[in-house]
Amino acid sequence: MSRSARIGGPIALAVIGAILYFAVADMVEGVDLTMIGLILMVAGAAWLLIELIVNRRRSAVTSERTAVRDPNAPGGVTRTEREVRRDEL
Structure with missing residues (x-):
């Protein structure tokens, strides 16, 4: 299963916050648009960080064992076992 961030x-949240923080000069009585912009930028950055941590690449471990018996002996067999384990939460 493929996971993507x-x-x-x-x-989008961070961009809206940046617009409110840096570009909006209008005043709304009782509302500090600069502070709302700052809060939205911080919230967007925190959300992005959480998404990247939760969807980080998982490590994969591959081990391989090969059992070789004398191929000249009757019933001589070469067998390879492979195990792949993905460490996921």
């Missing part, structure tokens, strides 16, 4: 939401 969903980063559209956090980036």
